[in-house]
Amino acid sequence: MSATDIPENAPEHCPGPTTEQAGTASACQGCPNQNVCATAPKGPDPDLPFIKERMDSVKHKILILSGKGGVGKSTFTSQLGFALANDENIQVGIMDVDVCGPSIPKIMGLEGEQIHQSLSGWSAVYVQDNLGVMSIGFMLSNPDDAIIWRGPKKNGLIKQFLKDVDWGDLDFMLVDTPPGTSDEHLSIIQYLKESGIDGAVIITTPQEVALQDVRKEIDFCRKVKIPIIGVVENMSGFVCPKCKGESVIFSPTTGGAKKMAEDVKIPFLGSIPLDPRIGKACDTGVSFLDEYSDSPACKAYLDIITEIKSSLTTQGNF
Amino acid sequence: MADTIATNLSGIKHIILVLSGKGGVGKSSIAMQLALCLVQGGNKVGILDIDLTGPSIPRMLGLDGKQVHQASSGWVPVFADENQNLCCMSIGFLLQNKDDSVVWRGPKKNAMIKQFLTDVCWGELNYLIIDTPPGTSDEHISIAEYLKDVNPDGAVIVTTPQAVALADVRKELNFCNKVKLPILGVIENMSGFVCPHCEECTNLFSSGGGEAMAQEFGVEFLGRVPIDPSLTLMVERLDDTTLENGLIKNYIESNLYKAFNKISDKVIAKVT
Numbered sequence: 001m002s003a004t005d006i007p008e009n010a011p012e013h014c015p016g017p018t019t020e021q022a023g024t025a026s027a028c029q030g031c032p033n034q035n036v037c038a039t040a041p042k043g044p045d046p047d048l049p050f051i052k053e054r055m056d057s058v059k060h061k062i063l064i065l066s067g068k069g070g071v072g073k074s075t076f077t078s079q080l081g082f083a084l085a086n087d088e089n090i091q092v093g094i095m096d097v098d099v100c101g102p103s104i105p106k107i108m109g110l111e112g113e114q115i116h117q118s119l120s121g122w123s124a125v126y127v128q129d130n131l132g133v134m135s136i137g138f139m140l141s142n143p144d145d146a147i148i149w150r151g152p153k154k155n156g157l158i159k160q161f162l163k164d165v166d167w168g169d170l171d172f173m174l175v176d177t178p179p180g181t182s183d184e185h186l187s188i189i190q191y192l193k194e195s196g197i198d199g200a201v202i203i204t205t206p207q208e209v210a211l212q213d214v215r216k217e218i219d220f221c222r223k224v225k226i227p228i229i230g231v232v233e234n235m236s237g238f239v240c241p242k243c244k245g246e247s248v249i250f251s252p253t254t255g256g257a258k259k260m261a262e263d264v265k266i267p268f269l270g271s272i273p274l275d276p277r278i279g280k281a282c283d284t285g286v287s288f289l290d291e292y293s294d295s296p297a298c299k300a301y302l303d304i305i306t307e308i309k310s311s312l313t314t315q316g317n318f
Numbered sequence: 319m320a321d322t323i324a325t326n327l328s329g330i331k332h333i334i335l336v337l338s339g340k341g342g343v344g345k346s347s348i349a350m351q352l353a354l355c356l357v358q359g360g361n362k363v364g365i366l367d368i369d370l371t372g373p374s375i376p377r378m379l380g381l382d383g384k385q386v387h388q389a390s391s392g393w394v395p396v397f398a399d400e401n402q403n404l405c406c407m408s409i410g411f412l413l414q415n416k417d418d419s420v421v422w423r424g425p426k427k428n429a430m431i432k433q434f435l436t437d438v439c440w441g442e443l444n445y446l447i448i449d450t451p452p453g454t455s456d457e458h459i460s461i462a463e464y465l466k467d468v469n470p471d472g473a474v475i476v477t478t479p480q481a482v483a484l485a486d487v488r489k490e491l492n493f494c495n496k497v498k499l500p501i502l503g504v505i506e507n508m509s510g511f512v513c514p515h516c517e518e519c520t521n522l523f524s525s526g527g528g529e530a531m532a533q534e535f536g537v538e539f540l541g542r543v544p545i546d547p548s549l550t551l552m553v554e555r556l557d558d559t560t561l562e563n564g565l566i567k568n569y570i571e572s573n574l575y576k577a578f579n580k581i582s583d584k585v586i587a588k589v590t
Contacts, residue, residue, distance in 0.1 A: 067372050067419075069341010069452045070483070100453035101339050101486035143485065146339075146454045146493035151424030154455065179341045179452060180371035181419045182427065207550050210342070212416065213372035220419035238511065238522065245515030249522070249547055253554035276522050283481035283524065 007033055018043065048194060051162045055195035058093070058170040060312060063188070063200040063226065067213030069179035071205045072234040072272075074103040075282055077176040080201075081108075082287040083305045084172055085131040093124060093170045095161055096135035097188055098178040099154045100147050105137035109285025113138055121166040134165050151183035158187050179213070181220040189224050198312060199227040201269070204260075205235045206252035211260050218264055229311050230267035232304055233257035238274040239296075249274055267311070270304040273297050323435045324467050326392075329442040330364070332589045333470035334502065335461070337494070339486030341452035343478045344507040346374040347549065349449040352474070354569045355582035357403045361444035364395060366434055367408035368461060369451035370427050371420050376410035378553050380565055386411045392439040399566055407438050424456035431460050452486070454493040462497040471589040472500035474540070478508045479527040491535050502588045503538035504528050505581060511545040538588070541581040546574050 006014050013027035022028070023038025031037075055061070064077045077094060085092045096104035105111050105125075113125045115138045124132035136147060136157060149157075167173070178184055189197065200221055204214040214231075221228050233256055238247050254260075261268035275297040281288035289298050327333070336349040349365055356363045367375035376382050379398045386407070387394045395405040409420060409430065422430075440446065448470075451457055473494055477487040487504075494501050506528025512519045522545060532539035552568055569575055 069343075069372070070478070071342055074482070100455050101341070101489065103482050103486065106482055106485055144488040144492055146489040146496060148454050148459060148493055148496060150456050150459060181421045182371050183423045183456075186421065186423060205342070208554050209346075209374050209377050209550075212377055213374070215417040216372065216419040219417055220421055223419065223421060238520075240513040240516060240518055241520060242518040243513060243516035245513060247511070247514055247547070249511065249545060249550075251547055251550050251554060253551070274522060276520060276524075279480045279482070279523050 009033070047159055047163055048191070051159070051191050052194045054163060054165075054167065055192065058167060058173045058195070060171060060198045061173045061175065061192060061195070062198055062229065062308075063175045063177060064203060065177055065185070065200045065217050065221070066179055066203045067181065067215070067217035067220075068204065068210040071203050071210060073179075073203050074098070074107055074176050075278060076201070076203050076232060076234065077174050078104060078107045078282070079287070079289055079301050080305055080308070081131055081174055083289055083302065085128060088130055090171045091130045091169055092132070093167050093173045094131070094133045094176065095173060096133070096137070096176045097158050097161065097184050098176060099136050099149060099157060099184065101178060102135045102137040104133060104135045104176055106285060107282045108133055111137070111143065111285065115139060118166065121164045122160075123166050132167065134161050154183055155187040158184060159191055162191050181216060185220065186224070189226060197226055199229040201229050201308060202231045202266075203234055204231060204257050205250050206233055206248075206256040207250040208254045210250070211254060211257065214257075215260065215264065218266065228266045229308055230269035231257050231261045232269045233271040235274040236271040241276075267307075269307045270300055272300045272304070323432070323464055326436050326438075327440065327446070327468050330440055330446045331444050333446045333448065333465065333468065334585065334589065335448045335450060335470060335473040335499070336476060337450050337458070337473045337490050338452055338476040339454065339488070339490035339493075340477065340483040343476050343483055343487075344543070345452075345476050346378050346449050347553075348474065348476045348505055348507060348543070349447050350375070350378045351543075351569070351574065351578045352582055352585065353404055353445075353447050354566055355575070355579050356445050356586070357399070357566060358570055358575075359582075359586070361403070362442060363404050364440050364443045364446045365404070365406035365449060366438075366446060367406065367410070367449045368431050368434065368457050369449060370409045370422065370430055370457070372451065373408045373410040375406055375408045375449055379404075379406060380553070381406070382410070382416060384411055389439065392437045395438055395440065404566075405440075407434055427456050428460040431457060432464055435464055454489060458493065459497070462499055470499065472502040474502050474585060475504045475537075476507055477504060477528045477531070478523045479506055479521065479525045480523040481527065483523070484527045484531050488531060488535075491531075491537070501535075501537045502585055503540035504532040505540045506542045508545045509542040538584070540584050541577070543574070543577060543581070546572075548572060549574055
């Protein structure tokens with residue numbers, strides 16, 4: 001109900017589109033949005049208190065974001081999940097809100113699993129005792145089915161993931177998102193506003209075409225007031241397995257993520273090299289960090305994860 | 319309204335969509351390469367970028383910072399070459415600051431897409447290539463709906479070879495079948511990287527998955543495009559004003575053109 005909710009083309013004395021008078025006040029006469037406002041549900045979202053109640057048992061909520069697709073958001077989310085859950089006293093949940101292109105089930109080796117329903121709600125699918133996952137991928141009768149949904153249906157599902165899933169007590173909830181700055185992003189932030197989001201980890205690749213979209217995502221985080229934990233540069237550099245010669249696949253002609261992070265004054269968390277084994281581990285649904293624990297990419301991952309943990313500590317709420 | 323879309327697009331002979339369920343597989347770079355090949359073949363080509371929250375086409379064509387002009391007949395698209403054979407339209411041309419985020423829910427995105435179809439004076443074009451965001455949601459449903467009456471020629475589906483990407487792209491194929499959009503074929507992008515030091519070819523994102531998927535769905539496999547860092551460099555160096563008008567020339571001289579021209583020929587054969 002902030003001033004920003006008022007559309008640009010509204011009359012001067014607009015009562016606000018979510019108020020009781022919306023669409024019926026005298027100022028609304030002749031406004032192009034009158035009909036929409038008069039019929040839209042009024043007042044605060046009645047589901048928000050339920051979401052808050054569920055989320056009270058979740059200590060840290062972290063969003064994994066990027067303006068650009070295919071940069072490794074889901075890969076990073078899953079590896080972060082695996083790494084955090086290595087400590088069996090830490091409870092981790094992963095929520096995949098990429099409704100049209102869910103990758104988390106495959107990457108975590110849970111393809112074909114189904115969600116179970118109990119009295120306390122939907123139960124997440126567990127990789128191990130302390131690592132639960134929720135994704136629309138578990139709800140499709142055929143994995144190839146297209147989810148042809150417009151915004152409102154996607155928002156409805158995201159709300160259900162927060163409200164109806166029996167997450168239990170969690171130390172970390174990692175939210176994997178689709179690329180962009182649209183319905184899914186606005187909704188998850190709106191629904192979690194009251195419970196609080198620790199921050200967003202932003203993933204990018206080094207080339208300017210990707211950075212361009214990522215700068216938009218950073219602008220988005222600032223607009224909606226989500227703290228940024230830092231930026232991770234993925235797929236930066238490739239070491240040939242045969243000759244060990246290094247090549248640049250996606251050239252950082254504008255200085256890459258590090259320079260961008262400096263420019264917009266957010267922490268740079270580190271770079272992860274392109275290792276074909278990461279993709280292979282994702283395709284087969286195993287933890288890359290466990291399978292190839294001596295690789296440079298694994299070290300890079302672990303360093304970044306340490307950075308993220310310590311950033312949460314310095315915020316004083318770890 | 320559908321009438322105005324049909325009237326406004328009546329000068330366009332062929333409409334081709336570039337789709338993928340997965341992000342970052344190279345939809346925009348494929349759209350651009352297809353356009354460049356078509357222009358080189360003597361066609362007038364337009365590119366419409368309907369990725370509203372992450373537009374890449376302006377950057378790809380070296381047109382960052384260009385503005386759309388308003389004429390009495392509507393918005394004039396931005397031309398990428400001196401001979402005015404390649405024009406394009408993207409939300410990137412409408413932003414005050416290129417780092418501004420476009421934080422829009424579905425209805426606003428749909429309205430913008432409709433405006434691109436009704437208010438841009440595309441004029442006479444042999445081909446209009448439509449670049450899309452990943453997914454099967456608002457933008458895709460809307461463009462399919464709006465174009466229904468003008469019978470688009472079909473969609474080129476772009477994927478990378480690894481299973482995680484293919485899983486999303488299979489959804490896109492099913493989307494096309496559901497909305498009855500013909501599938502022109504599948505292109506496998508980023509398929510293999512030849513080490514410049516030792517010539518060893520590494521399949522960074524596995525290999526062959528695109529072809530297998532095309533076979534399974536009974537659609538044509540249009541070809542493989544290897545990872546070539548020179549394309550990124552070519553695109554990124556367009557900032558250099560001396561090269562700005564040389565994009566087509568640079569591309570034609572590159573190795574990529576030889577490989578991609580075969581793919582583009584297959585696409586042309588499909589639509590004519």
